[in-house]
Amino acid sequence: MQIKTVGVLGCGLMGSGIAQVCAAVGYKTIVREVDDVTLNKGLGRVTKGKVTPEARDKTVGNLSGTTTFEAMNDCDVVVEAIIENLDEKRGVYAALEKVVSDHTILLSNTSSLCVTELAAATKRPDRFGGLHFFNPVPIMKLVEVVRALTTSDETYQTVFTFAQSLGKEPITAPDRPGFIVNRLLVPYLLDAVRCYEICLGTLEDLDKGMKLGCGYPMGPFTLLDFVGLDTTYYIANIMFEEFREPVYAPPPLLKRMVVAGRLGRKSGQGFYKY
Numbered sequence: 577m578q579i580k581t582v583g584v585l586g587c588g589l590m591g592s593g594i595a596q597v598c599a600a601v602g603y604k605t606i607v608r609e610v611d612d613v614t615l616n617k618g619l620g621r622v623t624k625g626k627v628t629p630e631a632r633d634k635t636v637g638n639l640s641g642t643t644t645f646e647a648m649n650d651c652d653v654v655v656e657a658i659i660e661n662l663d664e665k666r667g668v669y670a671a672l673e674k675v676v677s678d679h680t681i682l683l684s685n686t687s688s689l690c691v692t693e694l695a696a697a698t699k700r701p702d703r704f705g706g707l708h709f710f711n712p713v714p715i716m717k718l719v720e721v722v723r724a725l726t727t728s729d730e731t732y733q734t735v736f737t738f739a740q741s742l743g744k745e746p747i748t749a750p751d752r753p754g755f756i757v758n759r760l761l762v763p764y765l766l767d768a769v770r771c772y773e774i775c776l777g778t779l780e781d782l783d784k785g786m787k788l789g790c791g792y793p794m795g796p797f798t799l800l801d802f803v804g805l806d807t808t809y810y811i812a813n814i815m816f817e818e819f820r821e822p823v824y825a826p827p828p829l830l831k832r833m834v835v836a837g838r839l840g841r842k843s844g845q846g847f848y849k850y
């Protein structure tokens with residue numbers, strides 16, 4: 577299947593990055609938001625990155641924004657990156673399916689919802705999959721291609737090749753909570769909080785230990801503050817609910833920091849102050 581036009585639903589943190597990489601490599605890209613104010617804010621983010629003027633012109637030339645679904649009728653692939661809410665996602669799929677072609681592949685950038693359940697909410701469960709990008713999208717090389725139980729081999733192959741065409745390095749992940757990266761990363765971050773709770777070391781020493789001892793680009797508490805403690809707490813709860821294994825259970829301190837509003841960088845304070 578030849579992909580010419582890509583649609584992106586949502587122009588928030590992830591949607592704007594996804595739209596940017598699609599337009600930058602030459603796909604005609606159309607991104608939908610709920611209103612003009614949010615759309616313009618999202619599109620503004622696309623033009624802020626450090627790129628040459630030529631590259632920026634190419635990206636901007638391929639990119640357009642809309643607040644309607646009708647404008648997306650031409651899309652061969654649509655990547656959904658709206659808020660992490662099952663009912664909202666169901667709603668946009670229903671509206672989108674009224675206008676797109678039969679051949680259109682629908683992908684979700686969800687971090688935590690069940691991809692098979694999202695696929696089942698559409699009329700095209702075989703042409704549905706997960707395409708999980710990492711933040712910041714234009715910089716992070718990895719994408720996880722997530723196969724729902726119903727994703728056809730043809731859809732999977734097309735999506736894998738599409739991810740490569742964006743200059744990304746795809747890996748294949750099953751539809752299980754956390755896919756591959758968060759399945760490994762979340763227990764590690766939760767364990768770091770447990771180590772801090774039992775006073776294994778100071779925040780600085782625990783971070784320094786993992787950074788310099790393991791060659792990680794940043795320690796677990798710097799990373800937790802970057803990702804957001806609320807996001808980590810939310811994902812850990814989903815993983816624990818599904819697997820019922822203690823490694824995924826959020827430690828008491830994490831919950832208390834979230835309810836106290838210490839969410840990390842975005843709130844000005846997490847494990848560190850900003």
Ligand SMILES: NC(=O)c1ccc[n+]([C@@H]2O[C@H](COP(=O)([O-])OP(=O)(O)OC[C@H]3O[C@@H](n4cnc5c(N)ncnc54)[C@H](O)[C@@H]3O)[C@@H](O)[C@H]2O)c1
Nearest residue numbers: 586588589590591608609610657658659660685686687711
């Ligand atoms: N933030 C991350 O690090 C990250 C990483 C990987 C995946 N994800 C996933 O990506 C998705 C988006 O996350 P985000 O961080 O960009 O959130 P965000 O809040 O920054 O952006 C979501 C955007 O979706 C828009 N939106 C809501 N309803 C909509 C609708 N009906 N149609 C079009 N747009 C709509 C909102 O106006 C908002 O701008 C979620 O599914 C999330 O789990 C996030």
